Amino acid sequence: MVSRGTDRAETFRALHRGRPPGDPLVLPGPWDAASARVFVDAGFPALATPSAGVAASLGYEDGSTPAEEMFAAVARIVRAVDVPVSADVEDGYGLPPQELVERLLGTGAVGCNLEDSTRGVLKDPARHADWLAEVRAAAGDRLFVNARVDTFVCGEPDPERAIERAALYVAAGADCVYPIGAPVDVLPRLRAGIEGPVNVFARTGDAPLDEQLTELGERGATRVTFGPGLQRRTAQALGEIAAELRR
Structure with a gap:
């Protein structure tokens, strides 16, 4: 019998398949239960938590949330x-793969983001790929693994470095690759060089979101996430309301 968790993970995995150019899977990032319900009520078929947004909701700086609280x-x-x-669990909090998988499944999440850097320093890609393979072996089909590639945010702008890492991670069993911070103009090169789905980061303060999502899809994004952007935009709106109350 297929478990409910495995069934949901397959539902999530299927959302990434067969997407036409210009129509990426859009995954809003809830930071708490209330925001999650807002996104679901708006009709989104799946969600992806942002670690920075959750950290802010809990009163922590990005990267400082204790694993238990996350x-x-x-x-x-x-x-x-x-x-x-799907849950952003940063670099896995130093947990062994089996324990990390058990903790994720215990939350009910069907997927995870896993970074290949710690505190701004890139990990050795081969060792990280080996670790991802252990995560995949422990999870089986129960988790959708989104392997974040941090070359662009760690000062390595050459897209070939991201493609090299992506190949290792896909070979290790990653379902999707996330070259965070990649400039829009290199997305076609990344799309051509990376096997499987590609996650792209959308900036909420830039062009109108609907236009931006279409452009990202046309340039190669399979799915789009927002990091803490939606939480920060909401906090800004709340600040404006608070300012009105003080007048």
């Missing part, structure tokens, strides 16, 4: 909605 926050989000939820 997993608990993800569990609250999953419990609040009836769609698949």
Whole structure:
């Protein structure tokens, strides 16, 4: 019998398949249960939590959330909605692959983002690929693994370096690759050089979002996420309301 978790993971995996150019899978990033419900009520078929957004909601700086609190926050989000939820768990918090997988599955998440840098320093790609392979072996089909490639945000702008890392991670079993911070003009090169789905980051303060999403899809994005952008935009709107109250 297929478990509910495996079934949901397959539902999430299927959302990435056969997407035409210009129509990427859009995954809003909820930072708490209330925001998750807003996105689901708007009709989104799946969600992807941002670690920085969750950190802000818990009163932490990005990268400083204790693992226990991050997993608990993800569990609250999953419990609040009836769609698949993928969780950004940074670099895995130093947990062994088996434990990391068990903790993720315990939240009800169907996927995860895993970074290949720690505190701004890139990890050795071969060793990281070996670690990802262990995560895949422990998870089987129960988790959709989104392997983040941090070359662009760590000062290596050559897209070939990202493509090299992506190839290792896909070979290790990653379902999707996320070259975070990649300039829009290099997306076609990344799309041509990377096997499988590509996650692209959308900046909420730039061009109108609908136009930006179409452009990112046409340039090679299979799916689009927003990092903490939606949480920060919401906080800005709340600040404007608060300022009105003080007049």
